[in-house]
Amino acid sequence: LxxxxxxxxxxxxxxxxxxxxxxxxxxxxxxxxxxxxxxxxxxxxxxxxxxxxxxxxxxxxxxxxxxxxxxxxxxxxxxxxxxxxxxxxxxxxxRMNEPPYVTSLRMPLTPEAVREAGLTERLMAVPGVTDAVVVEEESAIYIKLDTKILDRTTLERLVNPASSACEA
Known part of the structure; x- marks a missing residue:
């Protein structure tokens, strides 16, 4: 105009x-x-x-x-x-809603974690995780999370508990 x-x-x-x-x-x-x-x-x-x-x-x-x-x-x-x-x-x-303030992460998975049946469901139950999907071909998981609620260290322990225990 x-x-x-x-x-x-x-x-x-x-x-x-x-x-x-x-x-x-x-x-x-x-x-x-x-x-x-x-x-x-x-x-x-x-x-x-x-x-x-x-x-x-x-x-x-x-x-x-x-x-x-x-x-x-x-x-x-x-x-x-x-x-x-x-x-x-x-x-x-x-009319659009404000997008959520989330961070996208790609985390490598151990072979055991890739085969774990309930990993995605377990992560989706965690407060702060808004989406998660395992990609077996990449041995990785893609996660969207709210960093104000959940930090990466806690998330790494939830994704690969065996490797986190070995590092500690």
Whole structure:
């Protein structure tokens, strides 16, 4: 809307560009983190792949839609079309819940721990653990936890009790 109203002068163009790219860089850095936080422990790679694909499809479709709007309504129509898309996104974003403040960890597992049947369920019962998944092929467990409730040392003892006892 700013560009629609004041982009015909150099001052408006410079101010609008600085504000736009400041917000753009903030989103460009924070959205991947948001996707990572809300994705399941074992599905972060898939979620990031879907995010990247959506990002590039959006850039392609945005160029196509912007060109179509410019062809049929001029530059002001492009700015108004972007404003409509921003308003739609604002409505969606206002309804989103704040993501949990969790940390993702990948911890190696001993062969015994990999074969342990109830490891994931035992960890999910621990306060502070929000998600856990064992990946046998990697001999590892992916865990999401709230570090304010549970520390890594306690978690290591729960994941590999035999190796923690040997170290102590």
């Amino acid at each position: 700013f560009f629609w109203q004041w982009a015909d002068g150099l001052r408006g163009l410079v101010i609008g560009t600085v504000v736009f790219f400041t917000a753009f860089n903030l989103l460009e850095a924070s959205l991947p983190s948001l996707v990572s936080k809300v994705s399941p422990a074992g599905g972060k790679g898939t979620a990031m792949g879907v995010y990247s694909t959506s990002q590039f499809l959006g850039a392609a479709l945005g160029g196509i839609l912007g060109g179509w709007l410019f062809q049929h309504g001029g530059l002001n129509m492009v700015f108004l079309g972007c404003a409509v898309l921003c308003a739609i996104w604002l409505v969606v974003a206002l």
